[in-house]
Amino acid sequence: MNDSTQVKTVRFRVTDALLLALTLLPVVFMITLNVLFTPESNGIEIEGALIYFTIPMPLQDLIISESQIHSWCVMVSLLFFSLYLTHGIAEKPCTRRQYLAEWMVEQTDKLVKGNMGPFFKGFSPFVGAILGLSAFSSLLALFGLYAPTSDINIVGGWALLVFILITYYKFKCGPVHYIAGFFDPPLLAPLNVISEFATPVSMAFRHYGNVLSGSVISVLLAVALQGLSDILLGWLPGVLSGFPLFRIGIPAVLSIYFDVFSGCLQAFIFAMLTMLYVSGGFSYDEYMRRKAKRAAKKREKTA
Template sequence: MNGIGDGPKIVFELFDGKIQITETVVMGWLIIVAVTLLCLWLTKDLKKVPEKKRQVLAEMFVNFINNMVRQNMGEKLMYYSPYIGALLISAILGALISMIGLRPMTADINVTAAWAVLTFILITYHKIKANGFGGYLKGFAKPVAFILPLNIISEVATPASMAFRLFGNVAGGMVITGLLYGALGALSSALHLSFEVGSWGFSVFQVGIPAVLSIYFDLFSGCIQAYIFSMLTMVNVGAAAEES
């Protein structure tokens, strides 16, 4: 796996190199396929009264998402539940794939920025719906005209902070884990605790310690940041919709 500073690898190219397909795109489609298959399995042979554990699990997830949307966006915006559910599960799986040796999808700023821009579009849509396009533009000059630049910066800062928060945490975890792994390998070599058998290498200090750190950054931190991103989406869109 390439370093975080190198960005995602180009897996293959289309139309004589005019379109480059990166690891991020491949990981994204793999997650889409996996989630689709999971949904088909969980929703197979549904009953009014659950008889199988998979239906209970599916209903628990749906109720969890519905409750989050209801509490943070209100009853009127319950139609956002499918989007929030898809966003949350995509962000979680996009981070957790690093635990099986693949590059996290959310370690690509293009992914988190695209999600943040979509949130910004939804916020803007509800503000224009509430105040009209003219009223939306006039809002940047309130309460006084000279703070217009600050209001514009504040508007742009919302998607920017959301994108960099999720990306920074996942990418930072990759960097720290990679540095520690390399340092432990060097320490093992210095203490003559590195062994090679043919093409296979083994360093004593690289066993166990990086795995514990990976559990924190990939599992705990990845899930928390995905949840925070979804919450910020709901809170910001919900606040904009309250004006309508």
């Protein structure tokens, strides 16, 4: 690390600081918005995302809510964080963050290769995007912010994209193969069709439900602990009667499970299911056979 200090110029450091600041700025922005616009509540209300404004659109009004704003903020953060990680990247590592960047890339590569096979090598940025977006969206709850993953529309959009990918890769093996897939045991064709469409729905609801239930339980626990404190300290005069004794510390411990662990786990589960479903519906042998057949036909035509 000695020679690296010589390499780092003032300009390099300034760019570093700027990138880090831009990574954290969206978080600050979200907290500011939250402080400015979130109405005070007594805690027991369980509601969805706050609506900032509505744009009239055909079919349905386009609602810009906390979920959208927070998703974009997470994306901007991730953009600048990846810029920060790859800033000053070199063949001979001179920054410690390069190891983190390489580790991330290698881990997702390994994950994708292990679960999907070498054909889907290009999927690792996509899996990385799912992991990053999902995990950091859920982790926003740590700042007391609304987690976009507890909005069915957000997770539903991802699940829809995964469904499109599944269907796309199934069709790559030919429409005949796609249709035949539903008649695998011929009698169960209706069930197969239902399960095909149930896949994205179940994925969306699993993720959304887990994160939402975590925040619901957090709210309920907060209220319950407040009630417990009231029972214990209610006889005290003045401000002391409302002192939230049990809300000190205990919700933080629960938040480790419901926000950190559950959020990361759900991100991982969503990514795993994406990989398994996309590669599961795709038959590499069938794809290669079809490709060879098409190439042969083309050769025949030209000859």
